[in-house]
Amino acid sequence: MKEQQLVLVDKAVLPEVFSKVLTAKSYLSKNQAKNSSEACKMAELSRSAFYKYKDSVFFYEDQDKSSVVTYSLWLSDDPGVLAKVLTVLTAFRVNILTVNQNIPVDRVALVTISFRCDGVLLEEQQAAIYRAVVEIGGVVKAKRI
Incomplete structure (x- = not known):
């Protein structure tokens, strides 16, 4: 071929x-x-x-104009914590791509969230999003991966 x-x-x-x-x-x-x-x-x-x-023509997404960010979060097993995280992220007008939540162990659940930011995010903007997520009650630990 x-x-x-x-x-x-x-x-x-x-x-x-x-x-x-x-x-x-x-x-x-x-x-x-x-x-x-x-x-x-x-x-x-x-x-x-x-x-x-149809199998030969595709849209091209310019990687310079959008960036995918992934957070690994450890959330307390309390009602509404994940919903608060998603609300904060959407307030920054990001496009949430995936949410993967594991079963809680010792009342803490590992959640991985990937989202796309249209336009180039400045370091200050990325830091503001991260700070806003970390400050949510119930977020035990957060890491950008």
Whole structure:
């Protein structure tokens, strides 16, 4: 099998069909369309063009414009502690990607939270988020990983 070669191209110089394929894929991933046929109609794209290019055209997320941060937190096994942490994070307008909570041992649960920050976070902003999380009652220990 031939090795895959990828190129990064400005969307503005591509034929319109590729933009429409991306639009249709977006409708599907966000559940705005029930199936590919509906997504193609919404994007004004033929189904044959969609199926021809759907596995070859992808959005590119610039890593300089968003950063993923992961915290490992030890939370006391009390009602509402995790909810408070999530509330504080969303107050900073981050996009929470994953939350993984283990079963509490000795009344402390290990929780790993990953979130995306749009735009480059300055060190001061990262420190402010970390301080806000650490100051929550019930956060026993916190570590950025």
